[in-house]
Amino acid sequence: MSGDPETLRVYDARAADYARVTATQAPDPILSEFIAALPSGARVLDLGCGPGTDAGHMAASGLQVEALDASAAMVAQANARTGVRARQADFDTFVAEGHSAAYHGVWANFSLLHAPRAALPGILTAIHTALRPSGQVHIAVKTGHGSARDSLGRIYTYYQPQDLSDLLRATGLVPQSQVTGRDPGLDGVMAEWIAIRAQRG
Template sequence: MTDPETIRVYDARAGEYAALTGRDGPDRTLADFIARVVPGGRVLDLGCGPGGSARHMAAAGLQVEAWDASAEMVALAARQPGVAARQAVFDDLTAIAAYDAIWANFSLLHAPRADIPRHLSAIARALRPGGLFHIAVKEGKGEARDALGRGYTYFTEAGLTRLLQDAGLTPGPFKRGVDKGLSGSMDPWISVTAHG
């Protein structure tokens, strides 16, 4: 993510976002993901926000790197035990076969649609053989800004399936839901874990 307005919103509201997304333990999706990663595996939380998911992964014994474009989010993530946090954008991912799993939970949806294939290909290259990739996005079509000014790309299940397959990733079953986000609106979402 490199959109200055989106980053500005997250810098300004990092604490509020942390309070909104914080949990004492992993939710079902994250718990299932952790259970599938090889014990002690190396994981990248790509677009980590305040580091809540990274904290749960580290607590489960995984080696966790957490990246975010927002300096304020990185500052919060760096406080999480066992988490190595750094400020970085999606295009900084140039590693080859370096990670057992990559977690991109409501982060890649801030990239322009034209950039998504490039980012997914980089993720596929960064995974070790058989590695896992989780992605969660808002469901819909097109690109738009929300009430806070954050830029979004929306996805359908069929469209995201094609993008993952084109990158050489095999998606598993999709999950769906509707939740209230930072902007206060109730939005439908889809998520899936794929493997290389």
């Protein structure tokens, strides 16, 4: 997740609320498709894991799950999930660590939208480097233009579907599937979103 102080303040203060908002009893179809695209027992990184809801589902399916988030409160929530190993780190730390062919999959679900637009190509390059050949990456962001703070103070960078697809391709990540939707977030506002699953070329 972003190192933006105000965004982190919100997530630290609202971690329990966010866990309730994102709670699910089973993987949703997008996560199920991601899991199915990976080999049995695959090693996966949840990049910006939040309270670890999805990480918990991935661990329950038999994947080896590592997770990171810049919010200490979110990391504490994620570490309470069976089979999840979470640590506190932001996107800059992930990039600087230089993971090489470490993961079969990277799950970045509504996390990279908190990174500055100028930082995204570098993060995607780091994801490409971190993936094994034919590795899978999932990215979900809100659609729109520019960047802005929501009513809670969180910073968002918005993308158009073609822009996100082009950024992925430019770093050697080839889109495999795309889903769009509209849902309320922690702030209660309905927002359009896009999720893309891509494969390391």
